[in-house]
Amino acid sequence: MPKDMKARINTAVTWDGYHLLELECPEIGTAAGPGQFVMVRAGSGPYPLLRRPLSVHAAGPHGIEIFFKTAGQGTALLAGKRPGDSLDVLGPLGKGFTVGGLKEKRAFLVGGGRGIAPLYFLAKKLVAEGAAVTVFYGGRTEADLPLREKLESLRLPVLCSTDDGSFGTAGLITELAGREMERAKPDMLYACGPELMMKILAKTGLELGVRAEFSLEALMGCGIGACWSCVRRMRGGSGGSGSGEGKGKGEGGREGERWVKICEEGPVFPAENIVWTE
Amino acid sequence: MVDMSVDLGFLKLRNPVLTASGTFGYGLEFEPYLDLNKPGGIIVKGLYLEPREGNPPPRIAETPAGMINSIGLQGVGVKVFAAEILPRLRKLETAVIVNVCGCSDDEYAAVATFLDRQEGIAAYELNVSCPNIEKDGWCPAMSAEATHEVVRRVKSAVRRPVITKLSPNVTNIAEIAAAAEEAGSDAISLVNTFLAMAVDVETRKPKIGAVLGGLSGPAIKPIALRMVWQVASAVGVPVIGIGGISSGADALEYMIAGASAVQVGTANLVEPGAAGRIVDEIAAWCDAHGISSIREIIGTIETG
Numbered sequence: 001m002p003k004d005m006k007a008r009i010n011t012a013v014t015w016d017g018y019h020l021l022e023l024e025c026p027e028i029g030t031a032a033g034p035g036q037f038v039m040v041r042a043g044s045g046p047y048p049l050l051r052r053p054l055s056v057h058a059a060g061p062h063g064i065e066i067f068f069k070t071a072g073q074g075t076a077l078l079a080g081k082r083p084g085d086s087l088d089v090l091g092p093l094g095k096g097f098t099v100g101g102l103k104e105k106r107a108f109l110v111g112g113g114r115g116i117a118p119l120y121f122l123a124k125k126l127v128a129e130g131a132a133v134t135v136f137y138g139g140r141t142e143a144d145l146p147l148r149e150k151l152e153s154l155r156l157p158v159l160c161s162t163d164d165g166s167f168g169t170a171g172l173i174t175e176l177a178g179r180e181m182e183r184a185k186p187d188m189l190y191a192c193g194p195e196l197m198m199k200i201l202a203k204t205g206l207e208l209g210v211r212a213e214f215s216l217e218a219l220m221g222c223g224i225g226a227c228w229s230c231v232r233r234m235r236g237g238s239g240g241s242g243s244g245e246g247k248g249k250g251e252g253g254r255e256g257e258r259w260v261k262i263c264e265e266g267p268v269f270p271a272e273n274i275v276w277t278e
Numbered sequence: 279m280v281d282m283s284v285d286l287g288f289l290k291l292r293n294p295v296l297t298a299s300g301t302f303g304y305g306l307e308f309e310p311y312l313d314l315n316k317p318g319g320i321i322v323k324g325l326y327l328e329p330r331e332g333n334p335p336p337r338i339a340e341t342p343a344g345m346i347n348s349i350g351l352q353g354v355g356v357k358v359f360a361a362e363i364l365p366r367l368r369k370l371e372t373a374v375i376v377n378v379c380g381c382s383d384d385e386y387a388a389v390a391t392f393l394d395r396q397e398g399i400a401a402y403e404l405n406v407s408c409p410n411i412e413k414d415g416w417c418p419a420m421s422a423e424a425t426h427e428v429v430r431r432v433k434s435a436v437r438r439p440v441i442t443k444l445s446p447n448v449t450n451i452a453e454i455a456a457a458a459e460e461a462g463s464d465a466i467s468l469v470n471t472f473l474a475m476a477v478d479v480e481t482r483k484p485k486i487g488a489v490l491g492g493l494s495g496p497a498i499k500p501i502a503l504r505m506v507w508q509v510a511s512a513v514g515v516p517v518i519g520i521g522g523i524s525s526g527a528d529a530l531e532y533m534i535a536g537a538s539a540v541q542v543g544t545a546n547l548v549e550p551g552a553a554g555r556i557v558d559e560i561a562a563w564c565d566a567h568g569i570s571s572i573r574e575i576i577g578t579i580e581t582g
Contacts (some may be wrong), residue, residue, distance in 0.1 A: 004311050004550060041548070046343035046496040046524070050548060090550070136473075149422050221345065222547040224311075226303035227340040228323075228349045259332055259352060 003027045004225075007063060007089040009081055015146035018069050018114070019079045021087075025063040030092050032059040034122035035096025035215055035268040039223035040066065042077040042090035052078070053220045055118035055192070055261070056092060064089075064215070067147065069114040093223050094267050097122050097190055097213055105187040108210075110136040110177045110201060112193025116147055118215050122190060124153055125274040134159065134180070138173025172256035173198040181208055188212070195277070202271040212271035218262040232266070233261035233275035280564035281571040282557070283317070284538055286516045288439035288464045289401055291318035291373055291539060295557045297531065298520055298543035299348070299377035299403060299443070301323055301494075304363045305370075311550035318539065318555055319373035322359070324405045326379045326391050329355040333410060339416045339476045339485035344495030344522075345544060348410040348488040351379055356389050360396050367502065368398030375441070377403045378432070379494060381411075387431045394436040401438055404428060404463075407445035407470035409492045415473045419445035422436055422457035429461035439464040441577055443517065444509070446471045446498075451505045452512035459513045467518035467541065470500045495544040496522040510536025510577060526559025536577040 007025035014020075028038065039051035052074045058065040070079050083085065099122070107126050111119045116137055118155050126133045133156045139145045140163045151158045160168030161176045174197055181189070181204055189205050191198050192215040205212040221227035235257055257275055260266070282293035297305075299321040312319060332352025339346045354363075359376075367374045376399050380386030390402055406428050407419035416423035419442075429442055442458040444451060446469035454464045459538060471492025476485040485491075502521025511515045515540070519532030524545040532540050545552040564572060 001310050048339075048340060048496055049343060049345060049544070050340050086356050088549075218426070219336055219338055220346070222304075224305045224307050224550060226550075227338070227347070228303075228332065229302065229335075229347065229546050231332070231335055231337065231352070259335075 002091050002093055003032050004088065004090040006086045007020070009083050009087065010063070011063070012081060012083055014079065015136050016143045018067070020057070020065060020067045021078070021081060022065050023063045023087060023089060025089055026061060028089060030061055031055045031122070032064055033096040034090035034099060035118050035126050036092040036094050037223070037267060038064065038066065038089050038091030038093065039079060039220070040078065041172065042072045042074040047073045051088070051090065051223065052220060053223055054216075056121055057117045057213065058121050058124070062152060067114070067117040090223065091125040094263055097215070099119045099129065102188055103129055104132070106132045106134070106182060106184065106189065107178065107188045108134050108136065108186040110189070110191040110193065110197070112138045112173055112197040113144055115191075115193030115197075115215070117250065118192055119190065120147060120151060121186045123151065125156055134186075136161070136173050136177040136180070136195070138162070138176070140164065177201065178204045181205070181210060186210055189271075190214070193247060201266050201278045202274065202276070207272055213268050214274060215234060215268045216262050216274070218265055218267070220263055223263045225261055225264035228261060230262040232262050233257050233277070234260040234269065235273045237273060280556045280561050280569055284573060286465055287540055289373060293318040293557050293560070294310040294533065295553055295560070296321055296375070296518065296539055296541045297546055297553050298541035299405065300386065301543040301546045303509055303544070304359065305374075306363065308550050309547070312554050314370050315372045316554040317372060319375055319400065319427040320370075320499060320540065321375040321377055321403055322367070323353055324351050324377040324408065325353055325356045325389060326351065326381070327356055327385055327392070329353065329358065334378055334487040336485060336487050339491070340459050341476055341493065342497060344493050344497035346476055346493050347471070348486045348491035350407060350410050352487065356392050360393070362398055364398060373400035374398060375401045375403055377405050377443070379408070380381055380428070383427055383431045387435045390432045390436045397521055399438060402432070403439055403441040403443050403467060404432060407443050407452035409445065409447060409471055409473045410488060411491065415447065415490050417445055419443070419454055419470070420448055422454050423457065425454050426457040426461040429458050429463045434452055434460035441465040441467050443470055444468040445470050446505055452508050452552055455509040455513050459515050463515060465516045465518060466513060467520055468509060469498070469505055469521050472498055492562070494522070496524060498522050501526060503531055506532055506537050507535040507579070523556065526556050526563055529556055530563060530575065533572070533576050534579045536579065540577055
C-alpha cells in the first residue's frame with residue numbers, strides 16, 4: 001500500500017548537475033520494488049504546485065534514495081535540500097520491472113544519463129537473484145556518469161560510453177549495447193533513458209528476439225491514476241477498465257492502440273507494446 | 279463540536295466539502311490516502327455513454343500557482359462505470375455524485391437516464407463546461423440558451439437532483455446561472471477551468487498538445503470567488519464554490535461569499551488527502567470561533 005509521508009533527508013550528495021538524496025521513509029523503502037517511483041513535493045507553497053515523479057534509486061528498511069538531474073524549477077529546489085530537511089514523499093507507485101526467473105541468466109541494463117536512476121536498484125535485485133548482470137551507462141561526457149563507481153561496487157561489469165569520448169567508448173550507448181547484444185545475446189534487456197535511446201534499443205531487441213522492458217518518463221499531475229495526464233500510446237493490453245478506446249478529438253490512432261496512464265500501468269512497459277513518437 | 283452538515287434542499291451532506299470531478303478519478307484511486315467517507319461527497323470523473331479516448335499529450339503544463347490541463351475527458355464510459363466501479367462506491371456512506379457529459383443534448387439525457395436506473399447515486403452534476411472538447415474551447419455553458427436546453431432535457435428525464443457546473447469563460451456568469459435555474463437545475467456549481475495556454479519558448483510550440491487547456495489551482499481562486507459571489511447573489515438555488523481551494527480558510531471564503539458547499543479540485547492531485555484535511559480545518563475554525571453549525575456562516579459576507 002503506497003503512503004503519503006514526510007521523509008527526513010539523511011544524506012545529500014551532489015555532482016555536477018546530478019543529485020542523490022537519501023530519504024528516511026521506512027514504509028516506502030520496505031514496500032518499493034525496482035522500477036517503481038515516488039511523487040516528491042519540491043516546495044511547500046503553491047509554486048511549483050505539482051509534485052515531481054522520481055524513480056526509486058535504492059530501497060531498504062530505512063527508506064529510499066532518489067537520484068535526479070537538475071532540469072527545471074522543481075528539481076532545482078530539490079537540489080538545494082540539505083540533510084535534516086523534510087520532503088513530502090508519496091509512494092511507492094506504479095508497476096516496476098519484472099524480476100524473477102533470471103537465475104544464471106544474462107541480463108543487460110542500459111541507462112542513459114539520469115535514466116540510470118532505477119537501474120541501480122534493479123541491478124542489486126538481479127545480482128541477489130543470481131543473474132549475470134551487465135550495466136551499460138551512457139552520457140554526453142564523463143560528468144554525466146556520476147554513478148559509475150557505485151554501480152561497480154555491485155561487482156558487475158559496467159560498460160560506459162560518452163558522446164565526446166571523455167570516458168569509456170566514444171559514441172552512443174545504443175551502439176555499445178547493440179554490439180554486445182549481438183555478441184552475447186542476453187535473456188533480458190532493461191532500459192531507461194532518452195526516448196531515442198530506448199527506441200533504438202527496442203528495435204535491436206526485437207531483431208535479436210530479446211525480451212525487453214523499458215521505464216518511461218512523463219509529465220504527471222498526480223502519479224496515482226486520477227488525473228489521466230501522463231498517457232502514452234500503447235499496443236495491446238487488456239482494453240478493460242481504464243481503457244482509452246473510443247471517441248476523442250484529433251486522434252488518428254491505429255487499431256489496437258490506446259492511451260495508457262504511465263503512472264498506473266507503468267512506468268515500466270514491455271518494449272513491444274510501446275508506440276514510439278520520435 | 280460544530281455541526282458540519284449542510285442542506286442543499288434536495289441533498290443533505292455530512293459536511294460541505296466535495297471532491298471536484300476530473301481531479302478525483304473514480305474515487306477509489308484515493309482509498310490509500312483518504313477515508314472516502316470523510317468528505318461530504320465525492321464527484322467522480324465525467325462520463326459519456328461510451329468510453330472516450332481523450333486528447334493527445336502533453337495534457338498538462340504547470341504554471342505559477344496553477345496548472346493547465348487538456349485531458350479531453352478520457353474515460354471508461356457510463357456502462358463500465360456502472361458495472362465495475364459503482365458497486366464499490368455504493369458501499370460508501372458519503373454522497374456519490376456523478377458528473378454527466380454529452381456531445382449532444384440527446385447524449386446528456388441518455389447518460390443521465392442510464393444512471394437513473396442505477397442505485398447508489400445521490401445526484402448528477404452536468405458537465406456543460408469542459409473547455410477541452412471543442413477545438414475553440416466552446417461548451418454549452420458559454421450560452422444561456424444551450425445551458426437551458428441541456429438542463430431542461432436532463433431534468434425531464436431523471437428523478438434525481440441535478441447540479442449544473444458552469445464555465446467561467448463567459449461575459450456574465452449570473453445570466454447563465456439564471457438560465458440553468460429557470461430550466462430546473464437544483465443547484466449551481468462553479469467554476470470549471472479558465473481557458474488558457476502556455477508556450478515553450480525554445481520549441482515555440484504550445485505546452486498543451488491540444489493548444490488550449492483549462493487553468494486551475496490557487497491562481498484562479500480570487501476570480502472564481504468573485505463569480506461565486508455574483509451567482510449566489512443572483513439565484514435562489516444553492517451554489518457550490520469551486521476554484522483553487524487548498525485550505526479550510528479558502529473554503530470558508532467561498533461559504534461566506536454565499537456558497538452552501540465547496541469542491542476541492544487540483545489540491546487532490548498534489549495532496550491526495552487534501553479533502554479530509556480541509557474538513558478538519560473548517561471544523562477547527564468553527565470551534566475556535568464558537569460557531570455551532572457551519573450553516574451559520576453561509577452568505578454572511580458584509581459588503582456594507
